[in-house]
Amino acid sequence: MKALITGISGQDGYFLSQLLLSKGYEVHGVLRRNSSMTHGTMELLPPDVRSQIIIHHGDITDENFLSNLLQSEKPEELYHLAAQSFVGYSFENSQSTYDVNIGGTLNVCNAIRSSSTDTRMYFAGTSELFGKPLETPQNENTPFFPRSPYAISKLAGLWTVRTYRDAYKLFMSNGILFNHESEVRGPEFVTRKISTGVARVHQGSQQPIILGNLSAVKDWGYAKDYVEGMWKMLQYDISDDFVMGTGESHTVKEFVEEAFGVIGIRLTWKGQGVNEVGLSEGGRVLVKVNRDLYRPLEADNFTADYSKAREKLGWEPKVKFKELVRIMVENDIKLIQRK
Ligand code: NDP
Ligand code: GDP
Secondary structure (H helix, E strand, C coil): CEEEEECCCCHHHHHHHHHHHHCCCEEEEEECCCCCCCCHHHHHCCHHHHCCCEEEECCCCCHHHHHHHHHHHCCCEEEECCCCCCHHHHHHCHHHHHHHHHHHHHHHHHHHHHHCCCCEEEEEEEHHHHCCCCCCCECCCCCCCCCCHHHHHHHHHHHHHHHHHHHHCCCEEEEEECCEECCCCCCCCHHHHHHHHHHHHHCCCCCCEEECCCCCEECCEEHHHHHHHHHHHHHCCCCCEEEECCCCCEEHHHHHHHHHHHCCCCCEEECCHHHCEEECCCCCEEEEECHHHCCCCCCCCCCECCHHHHHHHCCCCCCCHHHHHHHHHHHHHHHHHHC
């Protein structure tokens, strides 16, 4: 079996490429050029794993590149993960977010339609589509209410996939995946920002962790479980849309508390809103809030109802909140100790 992954150098690409190689797939990845010729999370793969991945250098906004690639490779499966994936950035950079997330997805769909109609495609949709959820928990029938340029771009991507699936009878499935994190999560995402901050405090740093909205409620799972779900979607009898999450929700503040708990620090909180601080038992300020890190609009109160994925695909998240936080903090401590 041959699989092509766009976004192979991101968090999910890291776990998905390893999963597919372990199943005996021939794995191809799309990698865009940057001036330092660095390869993102691919550089963290064991060398023997990395050397098995066949790289195609290109950008998903380049229609010609994708159409030639699909024409020559005709993969059985295509996991379309590439995106401008950071919600905060999308408020300042909506145009480029739309270009990559909408234009790039359209290019992938058109390349399949014109050159490789037997390819099964996975599209990386998101719980951000629910924005300000109209019901809790959220499932495949919950109305969408996007609250950021990122969410709008993903909504367009999801509907492009639905339309191509129905109009041209293509096997294209949408994952509506809730936040999933890991030890290779990008440093700007709140979970990784917290885990690296806590690891630094453990190593003696005096710098507090500076965050935005501590009250945001998310459903956080472990990325390794979610790539298994992507693969299961493409093995299913028909193409469809599936919600995947843990069904457990927590605030950012709870993530911070749990993370400090891993290094034996019990936080207490003082003040309100932007004046709130997290203190150690000895009264040292370990967490501060900065208004600039608040988003113009918040999307939260997420809790996944993943019963459809459980029933139809046999998918279950294995790692829950506490274990996720522990994995991330312990890994960041190891990384700092190695330096
Ligand atoms: P990352 O941000 O870690 O990875 C994004 C990947 O897309 C990177 O490999 C990046 O390459 C690549 N990329 C971005 N723009 C382009 C482009 N123009 N051409 C080619 N490649 C490009 O995201 P994740 O791995 O966390 O997420 C995977 C997908 O799942 C994304 O689409 C994301 O929006 C979606 N998603 C993620 C969730 C999560 O919680 N992680 C939740 C729900 C959906 P480079 O290394 O060069 O930047
Ligand atoms: P997202 O859910 O894909 O937007 O993932 P993020 O990790 O970027 O954000 C998760 C939540 O954490 C959002 O509700 C943010 O408003 C909130 N948050 C609070 N402080 C921060 C921060 O310092 N950085 C980021 N990225 N998010 C923060």
